[in-house]
Amino acid sequence: MTPPDATGRQDAGFTTGEVARRLGVAPTTVRSWDRRYGLGPPLHTGGKHRRWTAADIARLERMCALTATGLPPAEAARIALVDQPTDGATTAKSVTPARPRGPIARSRARTGLQLGDVRQECRGMARAALRLDSGALDELLMTVIADYGVVAAWNEVIMPTLQAVGRKWESAGEKYVEVEHFLSWHVSGALRRCVPPAVPERSGGTTLLACVPGENHTLPLEALAAALAGRGLPVRMFGAALPVEALVEAVRRTGPAAVGLWAQSRTTASRPLAHHVAAMEWGVRGARRSPVVLALGPGWAGHTVPGVLRPSGLSEALTAFEAVVTR
The missing domain is CATH 1.10.1660.10 (Multidrug-efflux Transporter Regulator; Chain: A; Domain 2)
Known part of the structure; x- marks a missing residue:
């Protein structure tokens, strides 16, 4: 031997x-x-x-x-x-050796980014992003999503790498803007590719996700959409900066069980908007329904809206949406 x-x-x-x-x-x-x-x-x-x-x-x-x-x-x-x-x-x-499915393997290896104590895959992803290596980055993203699932891949690998690139960009002026855009684009593509075929919808059993007006940070919401779809829950995703009128019309037309409103910044979070959506009703008299509204993202910190849920992260949001849609 x-x-x-x-x-x-x-x-x-x-x-x-x-x-x-x-x-x-x-x-x-x-x-x-x-x-x-x-x-x-x-x-x-x-x-x-x-x-x-x-x-x-x-x-x-x-x-x-x-x-x-x-x-x-x-x-x-x-x-x-x-x-x-x-x-x-x-x-x-x-x-x-790499152990994709084993316990969390941490790395402090230097990549030029302040990654800290993270999974080993963060190092490879950061290097691929810095080199603008499309093939390697796509392969790494699809591998970590397949091995860990969307939630763990986002929390343990993708988000720490995105945050490290963001810190590098902030500290180096405009030097690393292309790296941040490059990484974000490939993360978005990987999240969409991992979504299974759409599941049949039932009346009142879907989720509507959208960024509030003026909010263009969509990646966390895309991760949530992918995680919900991965659990067989129907999702309608409307992306960045959905105007108020369009949001109201989308809710009225689809009659969702839950509505997730993402705000990255406090300047975009709107309590009146969340309250208005939560108060919307549809259906016949005596059996009218309203959506459960979830305020998502750090922009809602300090904003308390009666009747509106505020999960603290992707895992908690996923659990909350699943409870609402399947009840």
């Missing part, structure tokens, strides 16, 4: 695919760096597949960190080769 290496693996090495997932790059990128710059390992398995050691991965991590700062790949590779660790056993202790 082959003894385990310093990471606890029995086969003493990582495949190219495993390395790519850890770094947040496409496997073709890893192979290209190996072919062009000599960053790959000398070892192969019996099937001629490369096996990457802890020292090899540390060298590639250095390469990723340098390219994320804007350094040309050739120069980054030269520095990574010069700076490669000499004590492979010591480096191996900091490298663990």
Whole structure:
């Protein structure tokens, strides 16, 4: 039996695919760096597949960190080769195999962003975003959503990465605006792709989601829509900055069991609007119904509207909507 290496693996090495997932790059990128710059390992398995050691991965991590700062790949590779660790056993202790479905694996590895104590996948996602690597970012997003589910993927991976990019943009002027837009676009696409086919609706059993007028931050609401759809609950999503007249007409036409109004900023949250929607009625006399309104997002902090629910996060909102729609 082959003894385990310093990471606890029995086969003493990582495949190219495993390395790519850890770094947040496409496997073709890893192979290209190996072919062009000599960053790959000398070892192969019996099937001629490369096996990457802890020292090899540390060298590639250095390469990723340098390219994320804007350094040309050739120069980054030269520095990574010069700076490669000499004590492979010591480096191996900091490298663990990816465990998508296991307990939360935390990472403090440097990416140029202030990620803090987060899941390992945040590191790869941040690097892919900084490199504007569409293929790697899409693959990482779909993998974490498939492995963890929408709620955990959003809370533990996607949202921390978005927040880190936002902090970087705020501290660096306009330098990282393109990264924030790039990441947001791909997150939105991944959330939509993971939504199952629409489920049949029943009268009064649907959810209506919309951003309040003037509010353009839709991603948290898109995550909620995807999570609701994933539980088989019908959702009608109206996106950013829905005008008051359009919101009222949408509620009147669809007769939803619940209405979620998202406000990221206090300047967009409107108590009169929430109260008006909650007071709407439809149906025949003696059997008229009204929607349950949920005020979603940090913009509602300090806004108390009688009869309007205010869940504190995605998990709580999902539970509240499910209770209303299925009762």
